[in-house]
Amino acid sequence: xxxxxxxxxxxxxxxxxxxxxxxxxxxxxxxxxxxxxxxxxxxxxxxxxxxxxxxxxxxxxxxxxxxxxxxxxxxxxxxxxxxxxxxxxxxxxxxxxxxxxxxxxxxxxxxxxxxxxxxxxxxxxxxxxxxxxxxxxxxxxxxxxxxxxxxxxxxxxxxxxxxxxxxxxxxxxxxxxxxxxxxxxxxxxxxxxxxxxxxxxxxxxxxxxxxxxxxxxxxxxxxxxxxxxxxxxxxxxxxxxxxxxxxxxxxxxxxxxxxxxxxxxxxxxxxxxxxxxxxxxxxxxxxxxxxxxxxxxxxxxxxxxxxxxxxxxxxxxxxxxxxxxxxxxxxxxxxxxxxxxxxxxxxxxxxxxxxxxxxxxxxxxxxxxxxxxxxxxxxxxxxxxxxxxxxxxxxxxxxxxxxxxxxxxxx
Numbered sequence: 001x002x003x004x005x006x007x008x009x010x011x012x013x014x015x016x017x018x019x020x021x022x023x024x025x026x027x028x029x030x031x032x033x034x035x036x037x038x039x040x041x042x043x044x045x046x047x048x049x050x051x052x053x054x055x056x057x058x059x060x061x062x063x064x065x066x067x068x069x070x071x072x073x074x075x076x077x078x079x080x081x082x083x084x085x086x087x088x089x090x091x092x093x094x095x096x097x098x099x100x101x102x103x104x105x106x107x108x109x110x111x112x113x114x115x116x117x118x119x120x121x122x123x124x125x126x127x128x129x130x131x132x133x134x135x136x137x138x139x140x141x142x143x144x145x146x147x148x149x150x151x152x153x154x155x156x157x158x159x160x161x162x163x164x165x166x167x168x169x170x171x172x173x174x175x176x177x178x179x180x181x182x183x184x185x186x187x188x189x190x191x192x193x194x195x196x197x198x199x200x201x202x203x204x205x206x207x208x209x210x211x212x213x214x215x216x217x218x219x220x221x222x223x224x225x226x227x228x229x230x231x232x233x234x235x236x237x238x239x240x241x242x243x244x245x246x247x248x249x250x251x252x253x254x255x256x257x258x259x260x261x262x263x264x265x266x267x268x269x270x271x272x273x274x275x276x277x278x279x280x281x282x283x284x285x286x287x288x289x290x291x292x293x294x295x296x297x298x299x300x301x302x303x304x305x306x307x308x309x310x311x312x313x314x315x316x317x318x319x320x321x322x323x324x325x326x327x328x329x330x331x332x333x334x335x336x337x338x339x340x341x342x343x344x345x346x347x348x349x350x351x352x353x354x355x356x357x358x359x360x361x362x363x364x365x366x367x368x369x370x371x372x373x374x375x376x377x378x379x380x381x382x383x384x385x386x387x388x389x390x391x392x393x394x395x396x397x398x399x400x401x402x403x404x405x406x407x408x409x410x411x
Contacts, residue, residue, distance in 0.1 A: 003049040010041040023067035027074035034079040044159025052401045055186040057125030061132045064367045069405035094195040097127030113198045116142035127191045133183030136289045140330040141233035149178035151195035157397040186403035188396040202257035206267040209253040210274035215311020222329045224273045230266045233257045235330030238287045292324030294337025295370035302362030304332040314356040343372045380408040
């Protein structure tokens with residue numbers, strides 16, 4: 001039996017087209033399993049016929065990572081969109097990977113609960129969010145997907161089903177596949193279900209926003225807020241080039257959450273730390289939780305206290321080139337959007353920022369890139385754990401058929 005004939009017995013299959021391209025690579029076929037059992041059969045058939053497989057959720061982050069070296073079969077998880085169980089009393093939810101984060105938020109909000117993972121891109125799925133380890137402002141107060149996931153079900157490269165963790169927070173026995181698969185870019189297996197611990201929706205919230213003079217001041221006020229007793233849920237920063245110079249307004253915004261009776265006093269404390277021009281609002285600034293625009297998107301990690309130093313070294317050159325800088329100043333994770341330009345010039349900007357971040361023990365990863373940039377430079381930067389990552393890849397995908405080449409080191 002041909003691969004296509006076998007796949008058609010397991011799930012709907014159609015030829016891949018331009019709209020299905022993963023960073024320019026068009027899959028031979030696209031299939032959309034409607035159940036976990038169908039996904040298992042699809043993966044088993046792919047293994048039997050040696051097909052290279054790439055998973056896709058809503059496609060909102062398909063440009064993250066490198067193009068796949070090959071793609072015979074694109075697995076669309078949109079049919080796996082069910083809430084399996086919401087144990088509201090235990091603050092736990094179990095869902096299928098194709099469920100959108102927006103829909104999940106609606107379901108949880110009806111019970112006064114939330115999964116404290118932000119949704120910078122509307123329509124993102126649970127599986128895609130996990131596969132790319134995406135995050136937003138709330139990472140400061142609640143952590144990332146690795147901190148909130150308590151169980152996962154995956155289909156391995158050979159089509160076998162594997163589970164790790166459970167639907168209760170205290171069950172942590174076994175191999176922690178949830179943390180392993182978060183940020184794996186589909187290179188280890190197909191995520192089909194996930195269980196998360198939840199938090200109650202805060203009764204009240206306030207956003208305290210203020211423009212500050214420069215990166216040194218921004219770094220100082222961030223440290224003051226972090227050392228204060230207000231316990232912010234998020235501290236964000238937004239910076240862009242100015243009309244009259246390389247550095248325009250730098251804005252710091254702080255999210256305070258909690259009971260209504262205490263929000264006002266805590267917000268006033270933050271406003272006093274940020275400066276006389278600070279404003280307190282019930283709604284976030286328009287840029288809150290959004291990626292900066294640009295043909296190339298960088299993810300920068302460095303200690304929060306390094307902000308002032310980076311503001312003296314690499315960040316002014318990026319702003320002068322028209323870049324925007326935005327992200328979690330409190331957690332030391334930022335995104336930089338770099339406009340399109342000559343590839344060698346963009347590469348030099350990235351290399352300069354990476355060198356400055358490495359000096360503080362940080363990193364710079366190119367999440368989205370303009371055409372040709374990956375041929376000029378390493379998108380991931382130094383990876384001391386690369387030998388371990390290769391061993392894990394060999395264990396989970398010995399044939400190297402799952403999203404080949406998408407991850408660091410060509411994994």
